[in-house]
Amino acid sequence: MKQFMDIIENPARLDWPALMERNITDDREIERAVGEIVERVRCEGDAALHHYAMKFDGVRIETLELSEQECLEATENVSDSVKHAITQAARNIGKFHAAQMPKTVDVIPFPGVHCMQRTVPLQRVGLYIPGGRAPLFSTVLMLGLPAKIAGCKEIILCTPKGADGRIAPEIVYAARVCGINRIFCVGGAQAVAAMAYGTESIPRVDKIFGPGNRYVTKAKQLVSRITAIDMPAGPSEVLVMADTTARPDFVAADLLSQAEHGPDSQSILVCQTMKIAQDVAEEVYRQAVSLNRVSIVEESLEHSRIVVLPTREDMVDFANAYAAEHLIISMEKPWDIAADITAAGSVFIGNYSPESAGDYASGTNHTLPTGGWATSYSGVNYDSFVRKITYQEISREGLTELADTIITMANAEGLDAHAAAVKIRIK
Structure with missing residues (x-):
């Protein structure tokens, strides 16, 4: 069988970090x-x-x-x-x-x-x-x-x-x-x-x-x-989660659509059985050779991989640890799986939600954190273009009621000028 992607079957958790490494050189x-x-x-x-x-x-x-x-x-x-x-x-x-x-x-x-x-x-x-x-x-x-x-x-x-x-x-x-x-x-x-x-x-x-x-x-x-x-950003990436309800040809197309971004992009498949892994690997090869950017795709797939994990729990844990820019869930009851995802830039639910829809026209934003930054950064959204300013207005009566709390806390921190700013107002 000709294929571009390596298949790793049921790796130990100690080996997961190596499988999650991005193709980012410290140049x-x-x-x-x-x-x-x-x-x-x-x-x-x-x-x-x-x-x-x-x-x-x-x-x-x-x-x-x-x-x-x-x-x-x-x-x-x-x-x-x-x-x-x-x-x-x-x-x-x-x-x-x-x-x-x-x-x-x-x-x-x-x-x-x-x-x-x-x-x-x-x-x-x-x-x-x-x-x-x-x-x-x-x-x-x-x-x-x-x-x-x-x-x-x-x-x-x-x-x-x-x-x-x-x-x-x-x-x-x-x-x-x-x-x-x-x-x-x-x-x-x-x-x-x-x-x-x-x-x-x-x-x-x-x-x-x-x-x-x-x-x-x-x-x-x-x-x-x-x-x-906006955020730290690097090469684009996708992780697809697939069980027996997934379509291998759909999954392969999603992996390739990400790989064609550039030679340093990364596509990861996490699936439940070796049969799914092999079927997708064959589809990736079959579809890739007909692409205009096949040379770029081949370079990208050199540091992409297929990981076989038999349990849904392991698949979710791997996905959360990888913290993908794009996460596609092609599994039975995908919204239940999505509820357990805590780190991803944007999540695509079901067999008919390709990542390219989010790239162009579904409505969600495609400017997303890469390289594992989805653990702490959101993608671009409305909030990215605004600031939040807080205001407070306190009456004399309100300050009088709060005075003991403020003064006690200020003194405990050794900031007596903070305490004095209250005391002078309530004499």
Whole structure:
């Protein structure tokens, strides 16, 4: 049997960590190179951006920001079918994220004490959209729509020009659908640095969002000391849980749809029997050889695997420990399994919920934590674009009633000025 994926049958729990390792190299040369790029952009501004556009993309940029005319011309080059698909996806994504808007919290926890929490949008956010082999116009929707719904005052977008000297027209059209009017022809680590520090053309932002390669990821980590970022992110990944009710051809298609993202992506299958494992492995090979990006898929599958675990409990424990970016549950009573999942970026329930639906059009967000960060980070959502501010108003009577509690606690912590701030008011 020809196959691309290794099968590991019933491994001991001590061996699980090795099976969960991601294909993430600790490349000090990348950190050094990105550090140099970030520092040059910080010091030289636009001049550095022009330099790196020529060095890395082979493109001479006359003006960093797309003009209104260029935007209009780009949108005219998008087919009607793609425009329709973007519009339908935007409708679903917008509806799901609008439903996340919170209510103002307004509470009187004690007579004379009034506490509130209000949601306030970030003022200026920066979105990074990769270009290259697969310009991700779907990510424009995933980031731009919740930013607009949250009420961010200014949304800017950075994306590189391709070898033809143009930005993908689908990216421009998706930006227009989201109400984004400022698009800059800048890519890579230099775009992240520009949004973090600001240049003559690109304004400094309050938070940076968006995926990218290892250089972009490292740049986001470096600038997170001075500006917020959405989350730690690395190569994309999927984990599929399958029992005898799963369709091997469906499962294989899901594993491959993730593997084609890039050679460092990872696809994991956790299943109950060797028969399922072998059937899926055969399907993966059969489907992979006909794909356009088969060479990328083969590289990705070199560090992907199939793990056979006979009990549902072991499967759930493995999934929670792996903390997948995307988790697909193709099992009997999948919602019961999902109730026990405590770490995942986004969960896909049942045989007819492919991960690609969440990538494009179901409504949920596809910007998700990778590399095990789903144990502590959420994916991008409405809350990613807002801050919560608390308020309190206390009457003299309310403070008098609380005084003993505050003074006792302040004195116990050795902070007598805190206690004095109460005492002086209730004399």
